[in-house]
Amino acid sequence: MNKLENNLTREITVVNELGLHARPAAKIAELAAKAASNVWLIKNGEKVDASSVIDILSLCGTKGTRLTIQTERSDDKIILKQIVDLFEQGFKEP
């Protein structure tokens, strides 16, 4: 496994009203599945696979939750950025 670099990790906050429910989870998983390496979501030390909808849902990311997104290869930085954007836009929910 590649050595983890600092810029392969991003901190975000869940801002949308409903939190990480099925639809946002599906959007994240879709992106994470395209990554060459693993993409992880970390909440209070609990680490789940971002390509699994079920795993993401089980994190219970309600509004206001702080999460770390982590990937393992610099090739996947674009995907990392895209996922961060999704969070920041509140998954484009009204």
Place this chain on the structure above:
Amino acid sequence: MKKVQTDASEVRLHGISGSSGICIGKAYLVDREGVDVIKKYAINSHKAANEINRFKNAVSKAKNELVDIIKGLPSDLRQNAYILETHLLLLNDKMLHGKTVEIIKNESVNAEWALKEATTQAKSLFSSIEDPYLKGRSADIEHVSNRIMRNLVGFKDVNISGINKRVILVADNLSPAETSQIQLEKIMGFITDHGGKASHTSIIARTLEIPAVLGLGSASHIINNDDIIIVDGMEGLVIIHPEEETLVEYDERIKKYAAHKAEIKRTSDLQAKSTDGKVFKVMGNIELPEEIVTVKDHGGDGIGLFRTEFLYMNRIDFPDEQELFEQYKEVVELMAPKPVTIRTLDINGDKEIYGAPKTKEANPVLGLRAIRFCLKNPDVFKTQLRAILRAAAFGNVRLLLPMISGCEEIQETYRLLDEIANALEKQGLPYRRDIHIGIMVEVPSAAIIADAMAGLVDFFSIGTNDLVQYTLAADRGNRHVDYLYNALHPAVIRLIHHVVVAGNKNHIKTFMCGEMAADIMNLPILIGLGVDELSMSPQSIPAIKNMIRKFSVSECREFAAEVLKKITTEAVMRLIRDTYGNKLINDLKAEKE
């Protein structure tokens, strides 16, 4: 489920009303048998690859089915498609797909058993989640797993879309995928063993305006295909094999219901304007956010009384600000720009609330309730007031204080409101402090010094149920004195008159919420006394609006002047009968027929 066997043939089942309406038709069972019983058997380790292939085939079949369902979705259900799209992703999810393959390999078991194990594990991840919405997502895993399972065991998929006659759908439970497969014009009603008012099936049924009775326990085991059944969505009742008499009775009811609905639709949205041109606002009383739909359907001009006790009941702690805020915001946004009158917590003797006085009071209705409880527990009160001021930023909110008996209580509440507004300002949260603030006039002392109170508030709302009981010192629940309980007692009428006059002098409006406002017979008096706005249970709105259109304010004023001269309840009632009896009663009859 309560089951009442009336005779050998007719069976009545009681469940939860998911959507109102009545229908008579033939049952169509959505059969799910064969999915629940999963056998476990060992697989030769060199045959594991075959087993994995069998599983993958079942998944890809499930995927095709879902894609077809999404494509064929009627446009009115398109917004539900995302649930099905999530299901598509779940089909390939590592936790489900990957895990099943792993179990087949490692444990040398059949695919069905492995899938069941993986599903159970995935679902167990959700059991510790507290957020109710996210917790509910475990049902999605179940639906997806069932879909794969049906393909694995070779059980034919439920093909609801193939129904070729109008039927009543009977099922254990309907998944979103199944409900979206339905050719809606072929369904007359829904019956399910599980689910409640907030379930997907209920929501669909209400959107389609067809009856649904849910939570029947085992209806799908009792009912056979093509059985004649009656679904009474109003009563939450299902009648299997109805007798001739019952059929005739319900046939009649269906006609009445249709006529009634048509009548409501025609006129309830129009404003209630008297013959001489005064427009009265007729509002709805609600307890749950869901009731807004009923208020809107019945032409309500807003919410005149939003009782807020519900969120405080049946729980061990007090609701937090966010929970209250979200509920109020939902109601306010749905109703905007029409007003929502939020009454602050009115606990009383018959409602069990956490933190409420544990020691039994000898006279709870004269005890520590409503505003008295709130001012004694400022933290509880402030949490609610904060939520209300915040929700006010999203629409038209009025604040209503219950059980006010003196001006000090109003002044103290204002002090709290200012404190809260300052805090919200500092926190930078959106809120409104300049909302209309009114009091319930239900304690005689408040009515008597209404002139003093009018200078402090923006409106009065007369709560007749308590005002009558306190004025006459008669508990209407006590059958020995309930003959005394009458809203038409001259003392009550004079108090109402006094309150309206005090309001007029100070240029504030007087509203009425309470059963007196919903009774057609009282309408000429209330109009005549000068009550500006009426609020009642949503179902009463159309009839009251309809009746207002038949009166003139000036005529009612003269009538009210006569009423005020009467010295007994009996004399008041006689005067109403003699003056308006025919007009009111004929209309009542017409309303019902």
